[in-house]
Amino acid sequence: MIANTGVSYGVAVATSDAIERTLGAIRDQGGRVTDQRRAILRVLFERSDHVSVDDLVARVHDRLPDVHVTTVYRFLETLAQMGLVTHVHVGHGPAVYHLNDRRHAHIVCNACGIIEIIDEAMMGQWSVELERSLGFSLVDQHFALAGRCGRCRTG
């Protein structure tokens, strides 16, 4: 709460609402609401970009220092099964997780590591081209494309 004062009140409330709604959904399906889960969700919702499990754990520890990595992995798995989060591999390192708001693919800059979103329409178009030439259609991309961002190319 207090850590949230940099953000506008409305946004903070919306975030809390979203968290509570998610926890409600978990309870509805027979799951249990714990401090650990609330803390993990808070980090995910406050910082919904692409977070590695280690980052996530570190940020959860700001509030709840004893949460174990395993707990995070298991809860992320639960959220994934609920369709709320997905993970992407952006290279050889650990996977990164994000809220599953919209369907998209990722491109990561080889040089600086920044991750950008490739929207569904463009991927759809590529899928059509691939279907014509190879018979393959594209499915949800679990691995990011590698590229080079404008800044790193010109810098």
Next chain:
Amino acid sequence: MIANTGVSYGVAVATSDAIERTLGAIRDQGGRVTDQRRAILRVLFERSDHVSVDDLVARVHDRLPDVHVTTVYRFLETLAQMGLVTHVHVGHGPAVYHLNDRRHAHIVCNACGIIEIIDEAMMGQWSVELERSLGFSLVDQHFALAGRCGRCRTG
């Protein structure tokens, strides 16, 4: 040699030539030619598609049963530094290696695991599109795209 009789004599000779030429290049740069290396190259050249290290080791063992995985990893790394092989990740499992003949990207079928080649031209076109929309250009893809092949889609 004998294992090669299914293939035309000319091809077998060409393969042997390519292997000896590679070994020569290794010697030229101060490297050493060993039975292990010759056997590994033979497998790579005879079956230059996308082989995992485990497959590679298994096939090397047909000739030389005591070659260690570590040796294979290390020699592949050497060949990679010479620009002769690359590896791609086709999913969560082990990487697959192939001779670095032509530049290309890979798409792997989610269902049956078959790997197809996406040619440079198509990738180049995508890169141009990405550059226009996000400022990113595509570089060599270390991870395969995920898709579904025609057979698995209709079957």
Next chain:
DNA sequence: AACTTATCGCAACCCATTTGCAGTAAGTCA
């Protein structure tokens, strides 16, 4: 308050790959 069982923390494990090290042998040179 008693009870059921989902979740937790921990330790141990799995898999692909890497590293340290002592022994072997490839290439070189007398």
Next chain:
DNA sequence: TGACTTACTGCAAATGGGTTGCGATAAGTT
């Protein structure tokens, strides 16, 4: 040919991301 240097090898152990088994804890229910 034999001595010599050092690249390469095999093995064991480590690394890193992630998963699993299990007894203890605590959320939700009666």
